[in-house]
Amino acid sequence: MSKRVHSRQHAAARASACPAPDTLTPADRYQELFTAVQGARVFADSKTFVDCAPLQDPQEILQAYRAQCKADGFDLKAFVARHFEVQLPPSSDYVSVPGQPLCAHIDDLWPVLTRQPLAHPPAGSSLQVPHDYVVPGGRFGEMYYWDSYFTMIGLVASGRTDLLHDMVVNFAHLIDTYGHVPNGTRTYYLGRSQPPLFAFMVELSERVDKCSATDFLPQLRQEHAWWMRGSDGLAPGGAERRVVRLPDGSLLNRYWDERDQPREEAWLEDVTTARLSGREPGEVYRHLRAAAESGWDFSTRWLAEGAPRKAQDGQAEQDSLVSICTTDIVPVDLNAFLYKLETTIADLAGQAGHEATANEFKKHAAERKAAVIALMWDESQGAFFDHDWRLGQRRSCLTAACVAPLFAGLADQSHANALAATVEQRLLAPGGLSTTECTSDQQWDQPNGWASLQWMAMAGFHTYGHDHIARTIAHRWLATVAAVYEREGKLVEKYALRQVEHQVSTGGGGGEYPLQDGFGWTNGVTRALLHAHPQHTAHACVAHAPEPMHR
Incomplete structure (x- = not known):
C-alpha cells in the first residue's frame, strides 16, 4: 500500500472519530450572559471569554446566571471565574537561545506552535480536526486559513512535510464537515472564511509530498460552490452573499x-x-x-x-x-485567488477525465480574468485596483493586493512588466513591500509590512521573470526580520518597514490588539526565504537579548 493511500485512509479514520460538530457559538450558547461579560469587559481582550472552557454543562451555567444575576451584590467577574477556565497558551520552557541563528530558531519553534486536536476542551468553541496543526502564536491559539499556507512553505523548508500533509488533510476535513474553510477553527468563525488558498495548499502538497492533487478535487469544487452561492439567476447590478453581478453581466466576488x-x-x-x-x-x-x-x-x-x-x-x-x-468592494486579490481555484479545478478535472467539468471551469476562469482586467486594471497607473461595485468605479488607493494576479497566474506579461515598475516606485519600502500607500492607525496600512504580502509579491514577480524586484523585496524583508530577531530574540506578527542599518526596524503597530510574538506566517516566509537565499546576511544573525516567548 502506498504511503499516500495509507495516509488518506488514516485521515479518514481519524476524521470519523471526531465527534459530531457542535456549531453553537458562545453568543448563541450563553445569550445574555455573553453580552454581559463582553459589555462589562470582564477580560481586557474580548477574545479571552469566547475561548474559555466551561467547567460544567453550558446550559446549567446559563440557568445559574439567570437565577443569580439580579441578586444584590452579584459579582459577574467572580461568577465567570467559578464557571469558566481561561485557556492560556500551553506552558513551555522555550526561550530564545543566546547565539542561536535565525534559521535554527525557526526550526525549533515548529513544535512549540504545534497543537494536538485531542487536547481541545469539551463544550468550548474549538472546531475539531483529525490531525496536528500549527497555530500562529500569541492570542491566536487555533488554526487560521490563509495564515496556514504561508506557514506551510516554511514547514517545507524545514523538512516538516509530515505537518504540511496533516494540515492539508485538516483543511479538506473542514470543507467536508462545514462546506467551507472557516476563518479559523472556532465556532464563532463559522460565518466567514478567509482568502481561499486551499488550491495553493494542494498544489504545494503535491509538489513536495507526492500526494495526488486529484484526491482533493471534491473539496476544491465544494469550496468553489460555497463562494459562488447565490449566483444563479442573479440580475446585473445585484449582489447576493459573496457574489456580485456587474452591470455588464460579469460575475465577481466580494x-x-x-x-x-x-x-x-x-x-x-x-x-x-x-x-x-x-x-x-x-x-x-x-x-x-x-x-x-x-x-x-x-x-x-x-x-x-x-x-x-x-x-x-x-x-x-x-x-x-x-x-x-x-x-x-470587489477585491482584486479575492478574485485572483478564485481564478486560481477555477484553473486548478479545470486542470485536475482534465487529469481525472472529467472533460465537461474541465471545460466548465476553464470558462469560469476565462470570464473572471476578463472581468478583473476590464474593471481593475488601470493602464495609466500600471496597477490593479479594487473596484467599488456600488459606485461603479475603481478605488484610488494602491495596495499590495495588486500583486495577487501575479501570484495566482491571472495577469498577462504586459501587466507584470508595468506592475514591476509601479511597485518599485510606489510600494517598495526600506524594509520590504508596503501594505498600502495610505498611512493610518489600522494595522493593514503603512508603515506595516506583512509576511504574506512579501511572499505573494516575490513569488508573483519571479513567475513573470522580474527576479530583480523579487530579490530586492526578499533581501529587504529578511534584513527587517533579522534586525528585530537580533535585538529582541523573537519573530513577530508584522513589522514597521523602516531603515534597518542601525537596528531601528521594529515590530508593527496599530490594530485591535497588541503586537503578537510567534509567529506562524512570519516564521514560514522567513524560513523559506532563508532556504532560497543561502548567502543573505540574515543567516549570520543571532539572538542577543533572549526573553521568554509569549504565545
Whole structure:
C-alpha cells in the first residue's frame, strides 16, 4: 500500500472519530450572559471569554446566571471565574537561545506552535480536526486559513512535510464537515472564511509530498460552490452573499459574513464602532465581519474614500472605522485567488477525465480574468485596483493586493512588466513591500509590512521573470526580520518597514490588539526565504537579548 493511500485512509479514520460538530457559538450558547461579560469587559481582550472552557454543562451555567444575576451584590467577574477556565497558551520552557541563528530558531519553534486536536476542551468553541496543526502564536491559539499556507512553505523548508500533509488533510476535513474553510477553527468563525488558498495548499502538497492533487478535487469544487452561492439567476447590478453581478453581466466576488451581529471575539469594539457611526448597526457589523474575512482587518482599503484615516486625539481607534464599506468592494486579490481555484479545478478535472467539468471551469476562469482586467486594471497607473461595485468605479488607493494576479497566474506579461515598475516606485519600502500607500492607525496600512504580502509579491514577480524586484523585496524583508530577531530574540506578527542599518526596524503597530510574538506566517516566509537565499546576511544573525516567548 502506498504511503499516500495509507495516509488518506488514516485521515479518514481519524476524521470519523471526531465527534459530531457542535456549531453553537458562545453568543448563541450563553445569550445574555455573553453580552454581559463582553459589555462589562470582564477580560481586557474580548477574545479571552469566547475561548474559555466551561467547567460544567453550558446550559446549567446559563440557568445559574439567570437565577443569580439580579441578586444584590452579584459579582459577574467572580461568577465567570467559578464557571469558566481561561485557556492560556500551553506552558513551555522555550526561550530564545543566546547565539542561536535565525534559521535554527525557526526550526525549533515548529513544535512549540504545534497543537494536538485531542487536547481541545469539551463544550468550548474549538472546531475539531483529525490531525496536528500549527497555530500562529500569541492570542491566536487555533488554526487560521490563509495564515496556514504561508506557514506551510516554511514547514517545507524545514523538512516538516509530515505537518504540511496533516494540515492539508485538516483543511479538506473542514470543507467536508462545514462546506467551507472557516476563518479559523472556532465556532464563532463559522460565518466567514478567509482568502481561499486551499488550491495553493494542494498544489504545494503535491509538489513536495507526492500526494495526488486529484484526491482533493471534491473539496476544491465544494469550496468553489460555497463562494459562488447565490449566483444563479442573479440580475446585473445585484449582489447576493459573496457574489456580485456587474452591470455588464460579469460575475465577481466580494467578502461577506453570514451574520450581521458584532464579532464575538471583538464584541465591544464592534458595538462601539456601530454606535459612533450613526449607521444601521447590522450594516456596520456585516462590513466589519467581511473585512475580517479578507484577512486585512483593518485597513483604509475597506473605508469610504475621503474618510479620516486616523482617529483624532483622545478618540478610540474604532472612530476611524465608522465609514467601513467592505461589502461594497470587489477585491482584486479575492478574485485572483478564485481564478486560481477555477484553473486548478479545470486542470485536475482534465487529469481525472472529467472533460465537461474541465471545460466548465476553464470558462469560469476565462470570464473572471476578463472581468478583473476590464474593471481593475488601470493602464495609466500600471496597477490593479479594487473596484467599488456600488459606485461603479475603481478605488484610488494602491495596495499590495495588486500583486495577487501575479501570484495566482491571472495577469498577462504586459501587466507584470508595468506592475514591476509601479511597485518599485510606489510600494517598495526600506524594509520590504508596503501594505498600502495610505498611512493610518489600522494595522493593514503603512508603515506595516506583512509576511504574506512579501511572499505573494516575490513569488508573483519571479513567475513573470522580474527576479530583480523579487530579490530586492526578499533581501529587504529578511534584513527587517533579522534586525528585530537580533535585538529582541523573537519573530513577530508584522513589522514597521523602516531603515534597518542601525537596528531601528521594529515590530508593527496599530490594530485591535497588541503586537503578537510567534509567529506562524512570519516564521514560514522567513524560513523559506532563508532556504532560497543561502548567502543573505540574515543567516549570520543571532539572538542577543533572549526573553521568554509569549504565545
